[in-house]
């Protein structure tokens with residue numbers, strides 16, 4: 537089966553290197569945090585955010601089990617406050633929206649904070665870096681969040697960012713979707729005047 541979360545990870549794996557910095561904007565059960573920690577190696581750094589202590593505890597246990605705790609900062613705060621904790625530049629920022637699998641389904645990401653989190657993320661990205669967002673339009677708040685993100689990202693300057701929107705066509709009514717925002721390496725010459 538093709539999983540949209542795996543497609544997001546593959547995109548990140550193509551560019552994230554040992555010694556880099558990366559952000560997991562929604563730690564949840566820690567799977568993306570562990571994935572990022574493996575890629576950045578012992579000389580890199582991962583910053584993982586979640587508003588639920590339970591999620592950070594799950595993530596901490598997973599990292600500990602894989603001996604990766606030292607390379608990760610677990611931050612009990614919303615990703616909309618990212619700029620206060622991360623200096624950057626970062627190579628990748630991963631958002632996996634919605635609720636924590638196995639957790640309280642009433643605690644979900646919200647459109648307003650997600651947009652602010654993405655705005656912070658794209659500031660921190662290094663040229664060539666990317667943000668991935670896995671969207672879940674199958675629940676009411678997720679549908680609103682998806683619409684808000686699509687509108688927001690459609691307005692990005694096309695000479696500075698590339699935005700891709702993908703979805704599985706043959707899996708239920710409202711399958712998960714993926715947004716990838718890539719910050720271009722260089723502005724075209726006509727914009728910089730060089």
Ligand SMILES: C[S@@+](CC[C@H](N)C(=O)[O-])C[C@H]1O[C@@H](n2cnc3c(N)ncnc32)[C@H](O)[C@@H]1O
Nearest residue numbers: 562564565566567568586587614615632636645
């Ligand atoms: C789908 S889960 C993440 C799954 C995780 N990436 C994994 O691989 O296990 C979404 C998480 O986002 C968290 N969340 C909700 N609002 C948030 C916010 N403003 N900032 C950071 N995390 C938030 C929830 O508490 C939940 O744990």
